[in-house]
Amino acid sequence: MSTINDVARLAQVSKATVSRVLSGSRGVKEASRQAVLRAAETLNYKPNAIARSLTSQTTHCIGVICATEHVQQSTGYLQALEKQLSQHRKHLLLRFASDAPAVLRAVEELSSGLCDALLVVGARFALPPLHEDVIFIDCLSAPDAQSVACDRQFAAQTAVEYLSRHKRRDIALINFPGGDAARETLQGYREAAENQLIPFNRQRVIEGESEPRIALQKLINSRVKFTALLVTDDSQAQEAITLLRDYQISVPEQVVVFSLDGSTRLPGQSAIPAIGYSLEGIARKAVALVLGQDDEHNRVRGTLLCD
């Protein structure tokens, strides 16, 4: 690769002039300008990004740590994020991490000046507080100012409203294992139920169980009646449906399964009703946050999805 020195020599000017032409570009005699441009062209010169970063103290790299267990979910986010980032001329440094320690390691390794900021996506487990410029997307619980999250309360409300309109008033909920997400979901669920005059039955709510199959078994073992089942996402929905059928419970006839997050499904892929979030919208907000252009409103609301 040719350097700025080569260009300067060929163009018979100083490095500074070359730099000016290729960056600031104002206040340069047209002749020199042309000479530089021509020299750069013939040498196929590209300013070295690393050297640039060293001076500017910014790499234009954003680290993205994908913590989603189910890869199919991450891919949509990745695409949306990459699109937003490249629109802002930022690069996306990718890392997968399937549990908290792995996320920590990834954060460590990316915190050596290589990235301007970090993004953690879809961590469904508890994360220790991360001091750096880390933004959380769709994670279980995170400081509000540094994260963009789904409005889970709104989602649960919508779901209950939808189900009760479909005459499914005995609604079970397999909630997130914990965190703010679980709290908000439960709140939305209770609130909407109250509005619908549906009596609250604690047995219908399973919490603190990270294994969905076990959660469902608990529910069935309790012999509480339910004609609808709220689960946190599509993969949980799939598992639930399989298990329900194993129990000879027909879906959706006997039990309607409703996914509280169906954003990552392909269009027309499934007939499971769900709340869908705009990945593009989420990515846009996240990138805005990362770039320090807070739009002060990091809660995203989803729309009802059902074919």
Add this chain to the structure above:
Amino acid sequence: MSTINDVARLAQVSKATVSRVLSGSRGVKEASRQAVLRAAETLNYKPNAIARSLTSQTTHCIGVICATEHVQQSTGYLQALEKQLSQHRKHLLLRFASDAPAVLRAVEELSSGLCDALLVVGARFALPPLHEDVIFIDCLSAPDAQSVACDRQFAAQTAVEYLSRHKRRDIALINFPGGDAARETLQGYREAAENQLIPFNRQRVIEGESEPRIALQKLINSRVKFTALLVTDDSQAQEAITLLRDYQISVPEQVVVFSLDGSTRLPGQSAIPAIGYSLEGIARKAVALVLGQDDEHNRVRGTLLCD
């Protein structure tokens, strides 16, 4: 962030000593060594990756340009690649590109010293020759030395063999639109057919058609008989099946659809017979190539998949 200077000052030694301790680490008095280590610890010092890159002329970043149209396919590759790369302490810079110009742009933007090498994955379209250190994975056609590709001839052979064992001897093929991939596939197809004493009927082979639906319509319009259909990948298979059913042709009873690349499907997802490739194996080879440890054998063979 603290710099090497801060550490040197705190440890009462020179920058050079600090550097020695934290890198080469030999030929340093134990006392200084401890002092440096302690200082680095209290300052939470991490050598700046950018400054390091500037001197070492290597960034440890590998650019990955995902050219797969169907995102579901890219995600498996991404995960496999990231795993291999991080094992080699390399970073993965992600970029999506859906057509040739976009790939070109991505290559341009990543060729400014930020990446040590580039990887293009799954380009199903013609690519102009790329001069840089670009390695191609699963692309339509690329110089053999710079690419890891599926052994398509072997795949087609295997498919034809499998189908004829299942008494499906009238095998149609919707081939790749062009490139070496198409050539090899056709060759494998013909060779196996010959071995099985299946007469070759050019009408059964559709080539040069990038739109799978149109390709299939061509085939059907020609009224040639076929009891099996070879397509290049799972998404094509899905489209084909839908269309066949629109034509009242039952799958797999009347026509068995066989996917020549089913690597990116989830286990047990589909009952379509296919050739599957080990993404991990492909990623391993690709990373070896990128790191200059050629293993001299960049062809990957797939295994028969059918439940």
Add this chain to the structure above:
DNA sequence: CTGTTAGCGCATTCAG
């Protein structure tokens, strides 16, 4: 308008 100088943070000489 332009060249010289300094410095980003680090590793690597080369002397002591």
Add this chain to the structure above:
DNA sequence: CTGAATGCGCTAACAG
């Protein structure tokens, strides 16, 4: 064993 000096490629401040 260790410190001072040099340079990686570039930009910015400062003189001319």
